[in-house]
Amino acid sequence: xxxxxxxxxxxxxxxxxxxxxxxxxxxxxxxxxxxxxxxxxxxxxxxxxxxxxxxxxxxxxxxxxxxxxxxxxxxxxxxxxxxxxxxxxxxxxxxxxxxxxxxxxxxxxxxxxxxxxxxxxxxxxxxxxxxxxxxxxxxxxxxxxxxxxxxxxxxxxxxxxxxxxxxxxxxxxxxxxx
Amino acid sequence: xxxxxxxxxxxxxxxxxxxxxxxxxxxxxxxxxxxxxxxxxxxxxxxxxxxxxxxxxxxxxxxxxxxxxxxxxxxxxxxxxxxxxxxxxxxxxxxxxxxxxxxxxxxxxxxxxxxxxxxxxxxxxxxxxxxxxxxxxxxxxxxxxxxxxxxxxxxxxxxxxxxxxxxxxxxxxxxxxxxxxxxxxxxxxxxxxxxxxxxxxxxxxxxxxxxxxxxxxxxxxxxxxxxxxxxxxxxxxxxxxxxxxxxxxxxxxxxxxxxxxxxxxxxxxxxxxxxxxxxxxxxxxxxxxxxxxxxxxxxxxxxxxxxxxxxxxxxxxxxxxxxxxxxxxxxxxxxxxxxxxxxxxxxxxxxxxxxxxxxxxxxxxxxxxxxxxxxxxxxxxxxxxxxxxxxxxxxxxxxxxxxxxxxxxxxxxxxxxxxxxxxxxxxxxxxxxxxxxxxxxxxxxxxxxxxxxxxxxxxxxxxxxxxxxxxxxxxxxxxxxxxxxxxxxxxxxxxxxxxxxxxxxxxxxxxxxxxxxxxxxxxxxxxxxxxxxxxxxxxxxxxxxxxxxxxxxxxxxxxxxxxxxxxxxxxxxxxxxxxxxxxxxxxxxxxxxxxxxxxxxxxxxxxxxxxxxxxxxxxxxxxxxxxxxxxxxxxxxxxxxxxxxxxxxxxxxxxxxxxxxxxxxxxxxxxxxxxxxxxxxxxxxxxxxxxxxxxxxxxxxxxxxxxxxxxxxxxxxxxxx
Numbered sequence: 001x002x003x004x005x006x007x008x009x010x011x012x013x014x015x016x017x018x019x020x021x022x023x024x025x026x027x028x029x030x031x032x033x034x035x036x037x038x039x040x041x042x043x044x045x046x047x048x049x050x051x052x053x054x055x056x057x058x059x060x061x062x063x064x065x066x067x068x069x070x071x072x073x074x075x076x077x078x079x080x081x082x083x084x085x086x087x088x089x090x091x092x093x094x095x096x097x098x099x100x101x102x103x104x105x106x107x108x109x110x111x112x113x114x115x116x117x118x119x120x121x122x123x124x125x126x127x128x129x130x131x132x133x134x135x136x137x138x139x140x141x142x143x144x145x146x147x148x149x150x151x152x153x154x155x156x157x158x159x160x161x162x163x164x165x166x167x168x169x170x171x172x173x174x175x176x177x178x
Numbered sequence: 179x180x181x182x183x184x185x186x187x188x189x190x191x192x193x194x195x196x197x198x199x200x201x202x203x204x205x206x207x208x209x210x211x212x213x214x215x216x217x218x219x220x221x222x223x224x225x226x227x228x229x230x231x232x233x234x235x236x237x238x239x240x241x242x243x244x245x246x247x248x249x250x251x252x253x254x255x256x257x258x259x260x261x262x263x264x265x266x267x268x269x270x271x272x273x274x275x276x277x278x279x280x281x282x283x284x285x286x287x288x289x290x291x292x293x294x295x296x297x298x299x300x301x302x303x304x305x306x307x308x309x310x311x312x313x314x315x316x317x318x319x320x321x322x323x324x325x326x327x328x329x330x331x332x333x334x335x336x337x338x339x340x341x342x343x344x345x346x347x348x349x350x351x352x353x354x355x356x357x358x359x360x361x362x363x364x365x366x367x368x369x370x371x372x373x374x375x376x377x378x379x380x381x382x383x384x385x386x387x388x389x390x391x392x393x394x395x396x397x398x399x400x401x402x403x404x405x406x407x408x409x410x411x412x413x414x415x416x417x418x419x420x421x422x423x424x425x426x427x428x429x430x431x432x433x434x435x436x437x438x439x440x441x442x443x444x445x446x447x448x449x450x451x452x453x454x455x456x457x458x459x460x461x462x463x464x465x466x467x468x469x470x471x472x473x474x475x476x477x478x479x480x481x482x483x484x485x486x487x488x489x490x491x492x493x494x495x496x497x498x499x500x501x502x503x504x505x506x507x508x509x510x511x512x513x514x515x516x517x518x519x520x521x522x523x524x525x526x527x528x529x530x531x532x533x534x535x536x537x538x539x540x541x542x543x544x545x546x547x548x549x550x551x552x553x554x555x556x557x558x559x560x561x562x563x564x565x566x567x568x569x570x571x572x573x574x575x576x577x578x579x580x581x582x583x584x585x586x587x588x589x590x591x592x593x594x595x596x597x598x599x600x601x602x603x604x605x606x607x608x609x610x611x612x613x614x615x616x617x618x619x620x621x622x623x624x625x626x627x628x629x630x631x632x633x634x635x636x637x638x639x640x641x642x643x644x645x646x647x648x649x650x651x652x653x654x655x656x657x658x659x660x661x662x663x664x665x666x667x668x669x670x671x672x673x674x675x676x677x678x679x680x681x682x683x684x685x686x687x688x689x690x691x692x693x694x695x696x697x698x699x700x701x702x703x704x705x706x707x708x709x710x711x712x713x714x715x716x717x718x719x720x721x722x723x724x725x726x727x728x729x730x731x732x733x734x735x736x737x738x739x740x741x742x743x744x745x746x747x748x749x750x751x752x753x754x755x756x757x758x759x760x761x762x763x764x765x766x767x768x769x770x771x772x773x774x775x776x777x778x779x780x781x782x783x784x785x786x787x788x789x790x791x792x793x794x795x796x797x798x799x800x801x802x803x804x805x806x807x808x809x810x811x812x813x814x815x816x817x818x819x820x821x822x823x824x825x826x827x828x829x830x831x832x833x834x835x836x837x838x839x840x841x842x843x844x845x846x847x848x849x850x851x852x853x854x855x856x857x858x859x860x861x862x863x864x865x866x867x868x869x870x871x872x873x874x875x876x877x878x879x880x881x882x883x884x885x886x887x888x889x890x891x892x893x894x895x896x897x898x899x
Binding site for chain 2: 032033035097098101102132134153155156175
């Protein structure tokens, strides 16, 4: 028993530590259902999942392409999305939009605080919206001195790319959380 | 949680229902086609069809063409995916706000696919009020929209048992008001009758004694009132706390788990404390202030209505400004508190991680980081203190301004001999009172709504219906130990089943080893066996009787449990062992301790079985705690024994010794043992391998090895290591 299982685990360990790069050679295609399929080194995957390894610091680099189901095994990593073909880039971005929904706040119309909750009325890259955060919990995470991720009571995420880009009035409204 | 939203007429017109077809679910899709927010998109499920209306575009699928629906979770959102013709099809994309809603929808679609017509309902609460858009603080209805009638009803219910105290306090409040208002009147007389008119020393003395008595009375009445309200407040909150605690004990674990950690704790401690604080700080002055306020205004009008009206025009803006200042100050101090928290948590981080910091030689780096944080805090503090320093002066200046106006116009009246000196003095005294109480009244709405949400939260728990056992339905049984899993399915969250369709029959006295990767559902299966939760679908039968039909008391008295994280209550070792069977004799306890291999170490402790353990007590090692827990579990001589990694934190030798003891114990008991170290399961009659929320393999050690499946590779991996 020892001999063949040793091989199984050797293989598993090798699989676990290997990093496979996905390049222009590999072709992505959109499925009829609106998802992404991949042909990579002779294998066809009906549906793959794209996840960001550095969603905050490097959103377009180091994308992990994973199987759908089967333990969501990693097929490979795209080091830089820009190095892929135009078509693949478009398809992958579309999938990222599906899996990551983080509206970026461009303008703050108002913030009202009422009994432990703050009510935001903002303009985002996805359109105008209103949301509420719990002021007792740590709803605002600082990614850097000027970059914020705000999580609302529904667990939606909103990003402020650069606090310094906001007007003085907007910043004063935000001041409570900085 | 609402699963059937009101649809706009335009969309309703587009759904053609055939005979017998009806709309089951209708929920918003809040992300439109271009990935932008959408307000007029909907997903509608009828008994025959699945529709989506996204930004005006209609798509429909026949339910009988689908094989499966899933609500997939993404980051900050999710999507509803159906399987159609073997291919995954994206149906709707939504933000986190609708994540759990769609989990129910997916479940509902799957039921329809399977040909059944049950409607899924969601027991979860809405997070935002659909009427006013405010956050609902974990209650069933929105405190804001539930209407004042609800609040006053609750308030009435809360204070009804304390009528006597309330009557006494109300009487004292009226007395406070009377004495407070009387004082300026007496002072006026003193000025007018004695000082101005050169009155006799005797009358002066009379007035002085009257003033003195009034002052003493004010002090005494106030002390009495404070004592009475403080007593009422603490009585009230103690009663609420007790009711809440009792309720929490009786509510199912799922209610507690649905809430954020600490939230229930807050309801029991913070919310009840707020009720007490409100009673002693706000309530005690409520009537007094209203009473004084009304009479104050009345007296001022009587004294000089023109001057009074003038003063009333000054008071609101000044009060408004004062309130604004107060609001600003609480804002800036909140920022300071937040920074203070940052500094404290950073400090805690570094100190508790000192071993890592030192072993990587990063002391300087950490010191630098801390210096920056600490500097920021200091800056804010400096700024705030400056602000604070000015605050009081600005406040008294504002009040002074109001008085200056009164003095100027009142003074002119006195010079014109339209008003006496005493009256002016009295008028000024009343003006000051007015300022004081208008400010107080301005803060009242805020305090009232805080009280309102505290009471709402408290009553939300108190009004929960604890599942009472129907004594006519449940019965006591003497467990033999046969356990049958019949399509048992369960998940903590609506959108994530943790165990799915478990089927197995366990014979009485059998020992079942449960293995599987972390998160596969092993502990959840155990939780169901412990009856901490009830199955969502399917059932678990004990000796052929549905678990739900066995009385809890009878079931739990025949169950022994040793969990991975051993919890010992604050108390002595003997108390902890005895917890499972309060009437156990000392002999039984020692016997159980010996079986659990705990007797030896306990007898070596200076305080023996009387050693105090728990949070503030003697620190026991993980293995020692585990052994006490095992003793506790076997004290009742249970028919069903559950061991969740029971021996994981023991050293090899104790583990071996306990295993030996347990082997003897488990011989006639149905035992479920979870273990990562497979060697501890070598005596198990059968092994159940849980993988991906299901039973992947079940059988004896030899059978599973021959199968060369998951168990085989697990064994191989552990033998090698």
